[in-house]
Amino acid sequence: MRRSALAGIAVLPLLAAVPAKAADAAFCNAPGMTQPMPLTSHAPPPELYPPLSAMMGESGNTLVRYTVLASGIVGDTSIERSSGSLRLDDAAVAFVKAFRFKPAMLDGKPVDCSRQIVIRWSLEGSSPLSMAQIGGTPFYPTLEDFPPGAVDRHEDGTVIAMVLLGDKGTIETILPMLGSKFADLNSATVDYIRKQKIAGPTVNGVPVRAALVIRVVWSPTGRPADAAGDTGQAHQP
Amino acid sequence: MGGRLHRLLWVLLVWGAIALPGAAVAADTPAAFEVVKSHIEIEVEADGSYMESRQLVFRILTEQGAKTLRQMSLGYTQGYQSYSVSAAYTLKKDGTRIDVQNSSILRGYGASTSPGFQDLQTLNVVFPDVEVGDEVAITTLFRQLRPWFGASYSEEFIYSADVPAHDVSIALTAPSDMTFRIDNAQMTAEPDETLGGKTRHVWRFDNSAPAPPESEEVDAYDRSARLVISTFADYRSFAQTYAGMLKDRATVTPEIQQLADKLTDGIRGDREQARVLYEWVSMHIAYVNIVLGAGGFVSHRAADVLANEYGDCKDHVILLEALLAAKGIDSMPVLIDAERRFTMSSSPSPYAFNHLITYVPELHLYLDSTARYAPFGVLPYLDAGKPVVRIGDGVTARTPMAGADTASIHSVENITIAANGDVEGDTRVTATGAPAVDLRALVEQVQTTGEVNYFHQAMGPGVEATLDKGNIGDLAPAYKFSAHYRTTNALNIPGPAMIPFNVAYKPFSFTALIAGSLPPTRTQTFVCLSMAADEDLTIHLPDNVKVMALPKSETLSTEDIDLTLTFTTTNPTTIHAQWTAHVAHPAPTCTPAYYARVRAALVKMAAALRSEILYQ
Numbered sequence: 001m002r003r004s005a006l007a008g009i010a011v012l013p014l015l016a017a018v019p020a021k022a023a024d025a026a027f028c029n030a031p032g033m034t035q036p037m038p039l040t041s042h043a044p045p046p047e048l049y050p051p052l053s054a055m056m057g058e059s060g061n062t063l064v065r066y067t068v069l070a071s072g073i074v075g076d077t078s079i080e081r082s083s084g085s086l087r088l089d090d091a092a093v094a095f096v097k098a099f100r101f102k103p104a105m106l107d108g109k110p111v112d113c114s115r116q117i118v119i120r121w122s123l124e125g126s127s128p129l130s131m132a133q134i135g136g137t138p139f140y141p142t143l144e145d146f147p148p149g150a151v152d153r154h155e156d157g158t159v160i161a162m163v164l165l166g167d168k169g170t171i172e173t174i175l176p177m178l179g180s181k182f183a184d185l186n187s188a189t190v191d192y193i194r195k196q197k198i199a200g201p202t203v204n205g206v207p208v209r210a211a212l213v214i215r216v217v218w219s220p221t222g223r224p225a226d227a228a229g230d231t232g233q234a235h236q237p
Numbered sequence: 238m239g240g241r242l243h244r245l246l247w248v249l250l251v252w253g254a255i256a257l258p259g260a261a262v263a264a265d266t267p268a269a270f271e272v273v274k275s276h277i278e279i280e281v282e283a284d285g286s287y288m289e290s291r292q293l294v295f296r297i298l299t300e301q302g303a304k305t306l307r308q309m310s311l312g313y314t315q316g317y318q319s320y321s322v323s324a325a326y327t328l329k330k331d332g333t334r335i336d337v338q339n340s341s342i343l344r345g346y347g348a349s350t351s352p353g354f355q356d357l358q359t360l361n362v363v364f365p366d367v368e369v370g371d372e373v374a375i376t377t378l379f380r381q382l383r384p385w386f387g388a389s390y391s392e393e394f395i396y397s398a399d400v401p402a403h404d405v406s407i408a409l410t411a412p413s414d415m416t417f418r419i420d421n422a423q424m425t426a427e428p429d430e431t432l433g434g435k436t437r438h439v440w441r442f443d444n445s446a447p448a449p450p451e452s453e454e455v456d457a458y459d460r461s462a463r464l465v466i467s468t469f470a471d472y473r474s475f476a477q478t479y480a481g482m483l484k485d486r487a488t489v490t491p492e493i494q495q496l497a498d499k500l501t502d503g504i505r506g507d508r509e510q511a512r513v514l515y516e517w518v519s520m521h522i523a524y525v526n527i528v529l530g531a532g533g534f535v536s537h538r539a540a541d542v543l544a545n546e547y548g549d550c551k552d553h554v555i556l557l558e559a560l561l562a563a564k565g566i567d568s569m570p571v572l573i574d575a576e577r578r579f580t581m582s583s584s585p586s587p588y589a590f591n592h593l594i595t596y597v598p599e600l601h602l603y604l605d606s607t608a609r610y611a612p613f614g615v616l617p618y619l620d621a622g623k624p625v626v627r628i629g630d631g632v633t634a635r636t637p638m639a640g641a642d643t644a645s646i647h648s649v650e651n652i653t654i655a656a657n658g659d660v661e662g663d664t665r666v667t668a669t670g671a672p673a674v675d676l677r678a679l680v681e682q683v684q685t686t687g688e689v690n691y692f693h694q695a696m697g698p699g700v701e702a703t704l705d706k707g708n709i710g711d712l713a714p715a716y717k718f719s720a721h722y723r724t725t726n727a728l729n730i731p732g733p734a735m736i737p738f739n740v741a742y743k744p745f746s747f748t749a750l751i752a753g754s755l756p757p758t759r760t761q762t763f764v765c766l767s768m769a770a771d772e773d774l775t776i777h778l779p780d781n782v783k784v785m786a787l788p789k790s791e792t793l794s795t796e797d798i799d800l801t802l803t804f805t806t807t808n809p810t811t812i813h814a815q816w817t818a819h820v821a822h823p824a825p826t827c828t829p830a831y832y833a834r835v836r837a838a839l840v841k842m843a844a845a846l847r848s849e850i851l852y853q
């Protein structure tokens with residue numbers, strides 16, 4: 001499995017797991033057929049994962065069926081099983097369409113044939129850094145803020161939440177957008193944010209209604225040294 | 238997009254090549270960079286908020302391109318939007334990737350650090366070691382946390398015809414029951430896909446045959462590939478939403494009432510009262526140059542603008558609205574483009590506009606108090622003849638264009654040539670209408686940048702000149718200013734030789750007014766200004782110089798343009814030259830077909846304007 005820095009994308013080629021549609025070319029492992037030989041890598045590059053899908057936590061498996069034409073390029077494609085995200089499915093198709101092959105041979109002649117591939121879209125293993133890249137004002141809870149037992153269980157992670165501030169600077173709503181892999185940290189995030197004093201934007205010194213993205217970094221080791229000064233607030237360069 | 242200064246300079250460039258030589262866009266300039274990849278993904282929620290990723294890769298083609306793309310600035314409004322960079326790097330020609338370090342992504346304030354505007358933020362990304370042939374790549378994540386206009390979504394995407402672009406796609410995913418108005422020019426729409434209550438719309442674009450830019454052409458929006466998307470049913474519904482957002486902003490407070498009463502004390506009639514209030518806002522509220530949209534869409538409250546004594550365009554509009562309301566005069570904000578867009582999208586997107594001005598229904602008047610130098614009832618050229626949305630009544634309309642009946646320049650020049658070839662002279666200029674606005678701005682700018690440089694550019698080296706700025710500070714309909722100048726050895730005496738006409742200071746170029754840059758052909762609609770212009774030059778020669786030949790006096794005409802040149806001698810040493818141009822286009826823009834029809838006549842006019850006086 002190849003894992004990208006941002007997220008995991010794996011590929012599983014399938015040759016004949018699903019019956020062919022009537023209108024499609026024969027599968028490439030048909031009797032007497034020499035299978036096409038890939039001339040390009042079928043390993044998805046890290047940047048294949050759509051950034052917006054990563055941001056939204058979209059994952060799943062896309063099963064793509066495609067025709068390798070006698071010319072060696074990819075012809076028709078179809079989504080045989082969706083990942084649940086049209087965006088991921090489209091990215092899978094765009095990836096497959098760039099494949100190049102030495103074509104399949106039948107009776108000494110190049111022929112069209114059909115193959116399938118599964119693109120696995122997985123965000124497991126995505127680093128806190130990639131989540132941090134979403135942006136937002138960072139907050140670093142102390143050990144006292146951790147849910148009971150979480151420190152002993154060595155739980156850590158980052159939770160992204162949107163906070164709606166009222167016109168008096170009070171917190172009206174907290175909307176978790178992207179969680180860590182620990183449910184208790186995710187739950188504790190809402191309570192933690194409610195206890196914080198959050199400075200929202202003002203107009204002529206008067207707080208105004210606003211929505212802020214908050215990044216809560218749960219780390220038993222506390223605020224990282226290189227985060228010094230990283231308040232998420234604007235400052236002059 | 239540029240702001241007020243940019244707008245003024247552009248007008249001056251169009252009709253006054255003398256004023257700022259060499260700054261005009263050169264046609265046939267090779268593309269500075271090309272778009273290798275532009276993948277935009279948008280996820281719109283039911284409430285109109287959205288997330289957007291952009292994966293952009295540019296290849297640098299020229300040194301200018303390297304200069305342009307070495308740094309990118311991403312602007313956003315804190316509280317409404319968030320922006321982050323998830324990847325940025327330079328890809329060298331040899332394949333080496335140099336990542337942008339975090340220290341090279343600088344957070345800063347946006348267009349203004351003035352109190353009240355500090356929610357405007359920028360991310361400045363500085364790419365390392367950028368050279369011609371390299372690629373720069375950036376991936377950004379943007380969130381519109383709260384829509385600007387209620388539960389709506391609007392965006393527009395423009396791909397300029399002069400930039401090569403490949404692998405361009407825009408993909409929008411939204412709830413399937415969300416209805417979009419789409420204005421698509423030159424982009425290929427793919428069949429929609431629907432899954433799980435969401436529909437994905439995809440458009441693609443490729444421009445492998447870029448058209449070189451043409452001088453004086455209209456905005457890329459009017460002539461290039463574009464995609465405008467909006468959930469608003471029409472401009473009227475958008476205007477209603479916007480009006481609701483501005484409701485209560487123009488409240489007449491006791492301070493505003495008191496000021497309006499004081500300013501209009503003894504002045505009768507709505508028109509005169511409106512004039513006084515408009516002039517006060519124009520001259521007393523400093524203009525913070527922030528393009529509408531970049532600085533949000535909701536103004537500060539009128540009372541705060543009055544207290545601060547500064548504001549952006551929407552602040553100007555809201556204060557003027559309150560002052561007018563204090564005297565019982567209704568007015569409303571008007572959305573307009575203050576650059577070079579002359580068409581209105583069929584998709585009612587707020588982002589087609591970048592400026593807010595005022596409309597007074599009972600006077601049928603549009604007013605732009607941010608123009609600073611615009612007399613009451615006069616719009617600058619870049620506000621004139623433009624499509625607008627009136628926020629108060631939802632009407633789409635067009636502002637009056639600047640025509641030859643309202644826009645004029647009259648210049649009287651008197652020069653004396655000494656026996657040794659020295660020249661001394663005076664030029665007195667009177668302008669009305671839109672030219673008065675821009676000439677006031679020009680003279681103000683000359684004072685800032687230095688008269689010496691300005692006159693050297695306009696008249697050549699060796700000139701010493703002083704500028705009397707005239708009534709620059711008031712908003713009288715006519716603006717008058719003058720220049721006095723002296724040039725040593727301007728002429729080679731004895732001749733034979735020609736008297737170049739730039740021995741006299743001229744505030745504008747007849748050739749630029751009539752023919753622009755006179756390219757061989759045009760393929761794009763272009764801006765063509767209308768104006769009445771005349772110049773009256775008297776030359777006093779020394780006794781040791783004789784006039785050998787005068788240019789031919791003649792009248793040349795073509796569609797929309799009449800040009801008359803008259804050259805006479807009133808005595809052996811006095812020459813009187815007159816140029817009169819009447820340029821009356823029916824619209825603020827002209828078509829390539831029109832240009833093809835009239836170009837031969839324009840060439841003759843330009844040649845006639847180059848004629849000089851032969852002396853010995």
